[in-house]
Amino acid sequence: MHFLLEQYKVMVEFLGQALGGDYEVVLHDLSEGHNAIVAIANGGISGRGVGAPLTNMALRFLADREYERHDYKVGYRGVSRAKTELHSSTMFIKDEAGRLIGMLCVNFDPAHCVQAANAVLALCGLPGMSLQAGEDAGASAGTETFVGSVPDAVRSAIEEVTGATGVPASRLTMEEKIRIVDALNQGGLFYLKGAVSEVAAQLGSSEATVYRYLSKLKS
Structure with a gap:
């Protein structure tokens, strides 16, 4: 891990306690190709x-080189473990x-705020607000x-590309597999360690085949 990130590990713990349990604070290490969480509060x-x-969004930031144009991104949409909407920033x-x-990264879960607002709305005889994310949230x-x-x-990314869950690899044509690899590549998935072997396994192909698809897409 890069030495500059050490001070941010302390910041993660501090912000997690200062902001409270409705805020998840996450530190990703991108140095030396690690590309994984090294500290998290309220996970x-x-x-x-x-x-x-x-x-998927962090990978897209890498693929689009968003960090070269901006120092941060604020207020995009996330989905919590409980399938409620989050307000996320990086x-x-x-x-x-x-x-x-x-x-x-900071992910704010407004569930408790919405619950309190709904209690007030109920006293006024008004309909409440929904805590649940839309059915298409994961695919957006x-x-x-x-x-x-x-x-x-990898599984989530393939489902996002195909628009379906649990599609057997045997049902995919070579053209469909190439399109999937292309979309995964554009989405930055191959920045993850072990992504090539995992994509190969889930597509029912060899690693050499996935590399061949990637080479073909670059040509």
Whole structure:
């Protein structure tokens, strides 16, 4: 881990306690290709822990090189472990040369605020607000989803691409597999360690085949 990230590990613990249990604070280490969580506070909101991979949005920030245009992204949409909507933000951490070495993320779960508001609305005889995210939340390109492992990340990304869950690899044509690999590559999935072997396994292909698809897409 880059030495500059050590001070942010303390910040994660501090912010988690200062902001309270409705705020999940996460530090991702991107130095040396680690691309995983190294510190987390109030992780029950997303159900993740230390070692969990980058989210789909964090991978997209890498693929789009968002950090070169902005120092942070504020107020995008996430989905909690309980399938309620989160308000998420990310700060890009860079070294002295401007290279991205980490991301500090804050995910706010407004569930308790909504519950309190609904209690007031009920006293006034008015309909309450929903805590649940829409059914399409996990499939939306602008929504952050959280996974605890690389296999889960690959599975989630494939489902996002195909628009379906549990599609057997035997039902996919070579053209469909190439399109999936292309979409996963554009979404930054291959920044994760072990992603190539896991994509190969879930597509029923060899690692060499996945690398061949990637090479073909670059040509």
